[in-house]
Amino acid sequence: MRFDPEEWKERARKDFEAAWHEGPQVLDQPGIAGTYPRKFYPRARPHPIAETIQRLREVYLEMGFAEARVPLFIEEQDVYKQFGPEASAVLDRVFYLGGLPRPNVGIGKKRLEEIGTILGREVTDEEEEKLRETLHGYKKGTVDGDELTHELAAVLSCDDALVVRIMDEVFPEFRELAPESSRTTLRSHMTSGWFLTLGAMWEKAALPVRMFSIDRCFRREQEEGPTRLMTYHSASCIVAGEDVTIEDGKAVSEALLSAFGFTDFEFRPDEKRSKYYIPDTQTEVYAKHPELGWVEVATFGMYSPAALAQYGVGVPVMNLGLGVERLAMIEYQADDIRALTYPQFFPQHLTDLDIARAVRPREEPQTALGREIAEAVVATATEHAAEPSPCAFVAWEGDLFGRQVKVSVVEDEEDSKLCGPATFNEIYVQDGKVLGVPDTPQFGKVRKKGTPAHLSYIQTIAALAAARIEEAVRCGEETSVQVKMAKVPSDVNLRIAGHAMRYLTDNNKKIDLRGPVFVTVRAEILG
Structure with a gap:
């Protein structure tokens, strides 16, 4: 089945939301009970190149090809054996091994x-x-x-x-x-290794020999670019036997590429005409993809008897080669092989879901009772938010670290309410913007189209209060936690992970968590 990025994102989003709603029962390290998990680890994504290699391995094995490891270090004299007069040009593109x-x-x-x-x-x-x-x-x-x-x-x-x-x-x-060069080169074509492998084993194995190898090749390019690297993976196979013909190349390429969603195939003569192939057998494989149309994906041909004779191989051999990175570019619809292979060196796009995952409380309670206090503060503030002040409502009372403690949500000023207008704002990420919005028609679009971080100001403030209460009571002290006007994330006990903050800053994305909160939580030691 072809990888679908949108389907993966949707599945990850549902898993993420399910973890929030199911609470601490589904996780080893719960946070505030019933509100949000302390940690959530989504299924990690495999590297596109490694994923493509694995899929190719599975297809080759299902087709009856045995997996091989062919030599990586190729002596210069072997390049001359295989390429003949063309060897000098080929050697210009190889890496020679050197040492001190x-x-x-x-x-x-x-x-x-x-x-x-x-x-x-x-x-x-x-x-x-x-x-x-x-x-x-x-x-x-x-x-x-x-x-x-x-x-x-x-x-x-x-x-x-x-x-x-x-x-x-x-x-x-x-x-x-100073380093000195040897006459040993790094393999630039899988073919160089196949000749050595066949020479060593073709008379000792039952014919036909059907083998594949997916491994690195090295090519001394003038420079790397969107479509070429100095090191790449080749998915190469050989079929060696008395009755092997060019038709085997067509059959193998169709069977191999059909597993990747390609349908119709065209076989076109390759004008490059490498000397290790029989003239007019080197063939480019073009395949039709449902989304991308006709693309070149592989090359095959029959090894030259003259080159095979250099290694004592006395049967026809068909070889097919496929660039793994090129196939991965097609599969993942990438336009730069460098970014696909080495994403750490290129700016990465963060989805709203990625950013939402990166928004977390700065401080959290560390004990079960602390989490119980935080939950009680949220419930009390929600129930009595509109009560006129001055007022005080007990949220929790009990034994904490051997001391009798009473925790209240209070407002001492007159002509106000227990909680300010922004207390119940919730965090949403929309188009890369981190916003704290109330549940009102004015912000309906944000709440409908944005990705929720499943955090509200009251939850993060309650977490802060519970954490500070744990610390104070452990030292035998009373404490009061007050949040007034929110201007920056830390004002409401929020932090945005460093990688996400860097992304927001680099892309000039807005972080707007402002609002009049005005919530006070007080802890008293009764005895």
């Missing part, structure tokens, strides 16, 4: 004196001899480079940090090393 040479480090009297100065003592004759042996072993390869510091520290009976200093100050040969 191992220097022949001499130890004279001056160097021994410098080592002694760093150690704060003279180097003994025994240490000198072992030092020479260790450095000689490193040159010959019997001592690995990542073990050299440890070995020298053991020889000189000193800390590794002193050895690092000695190597830097006494032996400049290590600091001045």
Whole structure:
């Protein structure tokens, strides 16, 4: 089944809302009882490339292809065997492997004196001899480079940090090393590995051999762009046997791509004509997608007998190659392979649901009784919100940390009400804007089209009050928590996670949580 981003978002939204409404029973770490969960972890999304690879693996296996791992390191001479006169041009696009040479480090009297100065003592004759042996072993390869510091520290009976200093100050040969290239290359085509694999096993396996491999290739592009990277994944397969023909390529490509929603197929001659294919067999596969129309998705051909003979392979071989990233771009309708592969380096769009998940209370009660107090404050404020002031209503009374405590919602000023007009505003995210809105016709559009964060001012204020009450009573103190005018999120005990706040700031999105709240919660210790 094809991945549908909109369907995933809708499912995630329903799961998110269900977790809120079902409350702490569905979660290991509940927040305020009956109001919102403390934490909610949606199902994580797999990487598009990894997801595409997994789907390709499953399809290949269902088609009867055995999975293989083909060589990644290809000797330069093998490239000449496979590509013939074309090899020089091919090698221009490969990466050669290089490494640091191992220097022949001499130890004279001056160097021994410098080592002694760093150690704060003279180097003994025994240490000198072992030092020479260790450095000689490193040159010959019997001592690995990542073990050299440890070995020298053991020889000189000193800390590794002193050895690092000695190597830097006494032996400049290590600091001045420059890498040298070998004749070994990184695989630029899966074909390079298939020839080696077939040469080793075709006579030892039952024919036909049907194998696939999905792995990285490396190509030294002039620069990376929207459609090409220097490292990419190739989903490649081979069919080797007496009766294998180009028709096998057509059959395999149709079967493989049908699993990805492609329907009609066209096979067009490939003008590139790689030398390791028999002339006129290299074929591009175009497939018709229900949404994208005709797109090029794969290439196949018959390996040249001349190239196969270089490895002693005596049967026809069909090879099909498919770029995983290209297929993923089609599947996920991406227009830049770099952003699809490395999303961390590109600006990410946050949906309203993503932002809503990032809006949370700054402070919360840590005990079950604290959560009970918060819930009682919400219920009391809701029931008596319009009562004229001065007034006070007991929300909770009981034992907290061994002390008898009474918690009340109060308003001491005259000619007012217990709660201000914005007390019951709720948090919604609409088009990237974070808004605190009341349940009135004026804000009906926001409440209908926006995504709820399932938080109201009274809930977050109650959470703040309960958290402060826990802290005060634990110390044997009374406390009062008052919220007047709300101007910024922290005024109503709200925080927006850093990644979401950065997104809102970068995209000039509004955060409007203003409003006259005027709520006071007071805790008294009765005994």
